[in-house]
Amino acid sequence: MAPTSETLTAERILEATEEVLRRHGPAKATVVDVARALGVSHGSVYRHFRTKAALREAVTKRWLDRTSEALAGIAAGDGEPEARLRDWLSALFDAKRRKAGGDPELFATYSVLTGENGTVVAEHIADLTAQLTKIVRAGVDTGAFTVADPRTAARAVFHATDRFHDPCHAREWERPGAQEEFAALVDLVVRGLRS
Amino acid sequence: MAPTSETLTAERILEATEEVLRRHGPAKATVVDVARALGVSHGSVYRHFRTKAALREAVTKRWLDRTSEALAGIAAGDGEPEARLRDWLSALFDAKRRKAGGDPELFATYSVLTGENGTVVAEHIADLTAQLTKIVRAGVDTGAFTVADPRTAARAVFHATDRFHDPCHAREWERPGAQEEFAALVDLVVRGLRS
DNA sequence: CAGCTGACAGATTTCAATATCTGTCAGCTG
């Protein structure tokens, strides 16, 4: 029954929870299931996470943080700001589309989780727009971009591309022409930032 | 029982259906309810609409057409294209926000209906982007805008502003700062179109 | 005889009884 008899740690519980969510979906994944997967009683899980909601929130955060980290590398790069911006937006869209298309059920599961955890999502979005702000500011510094306020402009760029990263539009990402529509949108946005 | 004893017409059925949807919501509105509201048997309703889905679709179309018509006036105007574009986008956002904020339940009802009727919604969107294309083309003609292809650019503008007209973002329209975020986005988009 | 009715079959929804889950905690165990 005990898959591994190592110490019960928050990390192991999170891994087990992801697995249970993957198998059962967001509606049927229970704390009892997670405990069973770990070969412990559900009381033990509550020692590490006060509530089921807190556990789900932690899983959501982990998942979002993985995306943030992948993109942070691009934002921190040292190429031309305009190219960096295009790369960053493409990477975000590609990552989302790959997740949504590759395992639709898992993506739906995480869409439910993000819907439940507005605070964590807000932090994630704040993180992403901070990355964008860094790129926009770099563009202003090199003279490639001209904007009144980099922070505001970065948020506008993020909002302009909502359709290509917000889960509520996932259905449209696989449609023929989506890539072209994305390219046209990025062109429009980049032109809007240029000096 | 009979509210009016005029002939039973598709139009009267649609009005009654809107009323039933307003009262009962999308989940509980039945064809029997609509018939009862009209003082006829539900068989009579099926004489005018083949299925419940067709009835709901017709209601959805009516609702969307009202928005289209209001905007068509702006798109067909004769002011500066840039100002017309700003007016049009503001009118769309204002209309949506007013509907969502003014009667959230009714808006939720129509969100369900639009979710059910992808084809009608696609036509509505095609209509709106055609209006936008007209404005963009006018801008190209006056030399205010420079774009490779007005149709593509118009779609990009529509997609860029998705966050401020797509029902799945309705929750965010009433948040403080939404108006400023909208203004920043429109500025970005307009700059992207300019010559 | 055009248009409406109401009974009907099959599909869907409701509702209440039953089962399961969440979160707590006193006590066990190593």
Next chain:
DNA sequence: CAGCTGACAGATATTGAAATCTGTCAGCTG
């Protein structure tokens, strides 16, 4: 004694039987 267990109360979800709804159509009605 730190960490885990398992029984428990209240909350939530499942289930299946009963009620309602959808869509059809033979026949009524004006």
